Amino acid sequence: MAEPAGRILVVDDEADIRDALEMVLRYEKHEVATAPDGDRALAAIEKDPPDVVLLDVKMPGRDGIEVLEEIRRRRPGLPVVMISGHADRSTGWEAARRGAFDFLDKPLDEGQVLVTVRNALAMRRAESEVAALRGKVAERWRILGTTSAIRDVLATVEKVAPTQARVLLTGGNGTGKELVARNVHERSHRWRGPFVEVNCAAIPRELVESELFGHEKGSFTGAVASRPGKFEQADGGTLFLDEIGDMDLSAQAKVLRALEEGTIERVGGRGPVPVDVRVVAATNKDLLEEVAGGRFREDLYYRLAVVPIHLPPLSARREDVPLLARHFLEEACKRNDLEPRRRLSEEALALLSRQEWPGNVRQLRNLVERVAILCPGPEVGSADLEPYLAPRPQRPGDPFTGCATFEEFKEQAERMFLLQRLEENGWNVKHTAEVLAMQRSNLYKKIEKYGLR
Ligand SMILES: Nc1ncnc2c1ncn2[C@@H]1O[C@H](COP(=O)(O)OP(=O)(O)OP(=O)(O)O)[C@@H](O)[C@H]1O
Ligand SMILES: [Mg+2]
Incomplete structure (x- = not known):
């Protein structure tokens, strides 16, 4: 596979060297810009950033080391290859210390120039891939919220x-x-x-x-x-x-x-x-x-x-609820391919902001995802939310009238008690079990038995 070409800036005060490098690099399909001194090189980098810089060490005015330092400061990710002549070979060490990517000695060897440029481009690409990946990771773990607490x-x-x-x-x-x-x-x-x-x-x-x-x-x-x-x-x-x-x-x-x-x-x-x-x-x-x-x-x-x-707790930072709710809704729509995309009405957002949220952000996130899937959309209003927020309907009148035996009464009482506590704790089973000092597995069994969910 052909190596992808890059944009190379050649900086040298000698026109012959610039022309020779330009020709070699163009032949390999690279885009080439040239500059005869440090100032013009820096201006070119600002205006049209290249992928790699080939930089002569010895130039009148600002010398290469100085320019290297300036490039490193302004664009730390940009690889710079130094070109040195016989007289300034020792400067190479200095350049290495200041973060040059590699060196080329004059007289320049065509093959070596191309290999070095190829390596520099490969590193540049790897770094920008890492940066893009990092961006995605950062997005995935973004902490949302504008309240002072957050x-x-x-x-x-x-x-x-x-x-x-x-x-x-x-x-x-x-x-x-x-x-x-x-x-x-x-x-x-x-x-x-x-x-x-x-x-x-x-x-x-x-x-x-x-x-x-x-x-x-x-x-x-x-x-x-x-x-x-x-x-x-x-x-x-x-x-x-x-x-x-x-x-x-x-x-x-x-x-x-x-x-x-x-x-x-x-x-x-x-x-x-x-x-x-x-x-x-x-x-x-x-x-x-x-x-x-x-x-x-x-x-x-x-x-x-x-x-x-x-x-x-989320109830101590209610102002963040609309922001979080909108974000989770968008996320849920994307993840579940929901079309049309849902949006929450102002009333719906206000209603969400007033809730207690014992299960905090996770509870909000789950609720929003459930609503996104179950509401036809595109707009989710407060009426659409009500069924998910209101306490579950109970039997009208005396909850125990239907109980014929003591055993039935106990079961009914247990059912109501657990339902109420689960609701209070945002359906966090683990936490509810802790609060009630009962085994989590036991609570799961009861939820199953009474069909509470
Ligand atoms: N400020 C926030 N911005 C965006 N998402 C959030 C925020 N806070 C929590 N979440 C999301 O809410 C969910 C629950 O958060 P997380 O798992 O970090 O909570 P936790 O405190 O570890 O809960 P638990 O104690 O139950 O383990 C996750 O999906 C998380 O991404
Ligand atoms: Mg956790």
């Missing part, structure tokens, strides 16, 4: 992300903790590294250690092969310890040791292994309360909460 969160994220500091995210269900964790990773120098997520509440107690730190083959029944743990998987990146408040005390001790020593030990392993991991933790519990109750280690708390970030 602006504060964003400002803190911007400050803390490029550092090594551990971050503790607190806030209710669906307030955006994971989203913020992603932002901390994406805006850090670790962004090329992995982002590894662990839901501490979901790992059975006896597997926590092997899940986090890995194990060697045969170290326990079922350990049929050696496996790295989440800490090792996150090496060079970010480890997101979600629901850290649900981690039991013995696992907490092990995590603390890993954080203090910067090493981990696989179960059945032969010794400590260094890992370079930045930990971001999240919880919807009040960890200080957990500390006071002896359920969370205080030393671990302070290790994790170097920079705490609290995500306020």
Whole structure:
């Protein structure tokens, strides 16, 4: 396949060299511009940015090194190839230090010129692909909101992300903790590294250690092969310890040791292994309360909460509701290929802004997606929303009149009670189960039994 051509700027005070390079490069279908000195080169770059610059070291007026420095400052992504003569070969080192992409020696070798230009173009393309990808990632994890609460969160994220500091995210269900964790990773120098997520509440107690730190083959029944743990998987990146408040005390001790020593030990392993991991933790519990109750280690708390970030409930930032609702609606339409595209009426937006949102942003997002799919559109009015917002209709009159036996009465009472609490908690089953101090699996069974959803 033919290599794609590029736009090359040739900068040299000698007309012969400019002409020779221009001819060689044009022959390979590159677009070529030329400049006889540094000032005109910089002007050309401003006016019509090239993909690669070939720059003579020795020129009257501003010399090549100076021009190189200026280009690096103005356009850090633009590769510059320096051209040096016999007398100034040592300057090459200086140029390398200042970020030249490569060097060519005079007299110029045609083949070498073309290879170097091709390499520079390839790097340039790779970099712009990475930049485009980064843009997409940034879009995917954008934190929306203009209220001061969200602006504060964003400002803190911007400050803390490029550092090594551990971050503790607190806030209710669906307030955006994971989203913020992603932002901390994406805006850090670790962004090329992995982002590894662990839901501490979901790992059975006896597997926590092997899940986090890995194990060697045969170290326990079922350990049929050696496996790295989440800490090792996150090496060079970010480890997101979600629901850290649900981690039991013995696992907490092990995590603390890993954080203090910067090493981990696989179960059945032969010794400590260094890992370079930045930990971001999240919880919807009040960890200080957990500390006071002896359920969370205080030393671990302070290790994790170097920079705490609290995500306020959506009801404390109602002004963001319209913006979020519009965004989620557009997203839902795109994802589900909904035509015509839906839009929310002003009344509908106002109605949404007045809701309590116990399930916070996630609840809003889910509701908007449901409405987008179920409403014919194009405009979603407040009347279209009502059925999804209003409490579910109950039997008219005495809810227990239909109950013949004590057993039926108990069931009916249970049904109503659970329905009401689920509604109050934005249908977050996990949270509702916690509030009611019942097993989550049990609550799921009841939902099924009574057909609550
Ligand atoms: N400010 C925001 N802008 C855009 N989207 C948001 C914002 N906050 C939350 N979301 C979206 O809402 C959903 C829930 O957010 P996320 O998963 O980060 O919440 P969480 O706090 O981790 O919830 P949980 O405690 O239940 O795990 C996600 O789809 C997320 O992208
Ligand atoms: Mg989460």
